[in-house]
Amino acid sequence: MAQEQGGRDQEQGAGARLARLLRRWWEEAGSASGGTRPTQQALAARLGVDQTTLSRYLNPKHTSTAPLRVVEALHAQLRAPAAELDRARALCRAALRENSGRRTVGGGGEPTAATDVTDGSGEPAGRREPAGSRATAAPAGPAAPHGPAGGHGSGAGRPRFRWHLHVLVWAAVVVAFAAGVLVHERFAVQDRKAATADGAAGGEGAVAASEVPHQWPLLVMGEQDQFTRARALQNLLNAHGYEVGADGFFGEDTRDAVMAFQRKRGLAPDGKVGKHTWPELVKEVKPGSGTFEVRAAQELLNNVGQGGTVVSGEFTAVTAEDLRFFQSTRDLPVTGRVDVDTWLALLVAQLPPAGAPAYQRPESPPPSGSAPASA
Template sequence: MREQEGREPDRAPGARLALLLRRWWEEAGRAPGGTRPTQQALAARLGIDQTTLSRYLNPTHPLNAPPRVVQALHAYLRAPAAELERARALCRAALEESSRQRLAGGRQRTATGLAAEPGTGEPAAGTPATPAADASTGDAAPAGAGDAVPAGRNGTSGRRRSRWPLPALLASAVVLSFAAGIAVHALITPLRGVPADGVPGTFRVSESPYEWPLLRMRKEDQYTRARALQHLLNAYGYEVRTDGFFGAETRDAVMDFQTKHHLVSDGKVGRDTWPELVKTVGPGSSGHMVLAVQELLDNVGQGGTVVSGRYTAVTADDLRFFQRTHHLPVTGRVDPETWLALLVRQRPPAGAPAYQRSTGMPPSASA
């Protein structure tokens, strides 16, 4: 296994990470008194299925292990302490490579460099055709005999004359420049945090507009978004159970908060209430506001984030990775735009949330 790791420069980060994790597992029983766990037992301890764990440990067809699993494997298998940071770096590199591949697969390029429709190799609709180039001169081929000009003294074809008079060309250039300026301004302005299309609470992040999600009182579990809301309310002094259920207790706290902040007191949390609830947090912060951030980071699909209520260096690292992969300013701090992206990018849990599996009654978090 170490011989294979010696050829790492030729391997992708995901394969190199799988090699390292597999070596940890294989060497777990070599220490005096140590016993290597079966993959089935190890998977059960990690809370994942055995097939998924096998792919994490398979360098031939690897599945990128998230940071939570990498850290847990390091602890369970008692791997060398010095190798944890290397494993984390490989994990980040593998996730970034996977993200780049997804972005690159969205649109292909044709041989002429024109944008192509995905999976077709043909120029996209609305893409202007490029005149064929003359093989001998590199100039565009004549459209007809009327465009031809006499050959030059050296026997090569001369350039064809334009049918457009100079004043018309200048006017066209001015119009195109003006239109391009409007388009660039329309794209850049929302990215700087100005509301897009005049709609309060809407920001354009990357190429798609994000809108603050609307939460209201419901009987069903609303999972991470509702728990984040409840942490935020606790940060303002309300004693609300952080259980993901938007019940009467949460609604009453929301209505009181709205009244105190001169909002419509309807008990619904949307584009007007979220911006009043969230605050910028970063290194050194602690309490329920940080718990809300960590809850959201833990459920965006990039691997586990420890939900401790303390904004640690690991939390900042996880946040910077989220900001980088979602085309946000990479600051390591949670500003309103990052709060918005975190809330929008939440995923439903694969099974029952941890707070439902552990006890019958969901726990309340303390600051």
């Protein structure tokens, strides 16, 4: 039976193996200690998810994958064997990686229809011309007058010569078009650099961003909770020595700190955090970095839908592993560190904003008619 189970696990993906492991934890809960196994409804309430979602996480035939925080919470709630937690974490990350790969293949970008499948020649089968059409367009037998010997008459080469002439004309048009595109792109890059030059500060420690197809989000003072992005901003301000409460509410204290930072870096002190202020504000996060910048990165990483990251302010090996996974799914250099491009990708991935996490809710003041006081 064990060999049969092992063979079945090898045939299935990481998501099915994870679901099978989680279901075994639930089925065996209470047997070792003599307690009572919790119902799925009660267990779902403890985890903060609905019963239908939990049922999907425990079903190997369903495509839903439990996020890492749920896996760890299930391990604690069901008192599963301690030795199996690392295996469950590895299966969770592998399943999320598989799901990300399936979304990449099935989403936008290159077509994924059956006609694009290669047939062993290295060229997509759906895009190759049928053999018959090639024979009609350019017969193999008759050759042009300047072709190899063995032709069956000089008149037979004329249609092929005209066909070659059409190909050459079309090739010239394609080359001219491609050259025009390259010239246009070069000028467009120069225009973008010139457009962003105004307002870019020359402060020391700033890291230049590479060309990436995203825009820095704009944060302004407001009464509503702006969630992870505002808390990341506030933590970064603290990392630069400005004492503000990291509660997600962009109030007067946060605006004043932003304006002071902008004046120090030679930026227009408008109190808004956008494409000119973010690149100056972010810091590289790596092992040994300060608590505030690490917490800011972990806050954002915890809210990108890849299973959750512990927000502790300490850069751990798990933080680096979560960063490498995020970078690999965003076509970023997989370094395990947070550079300016990773900051940008993390901030963009927060849209639309999620609610405050459980550990933050008791500390977050409710929205009021006036801007919140400094914490």
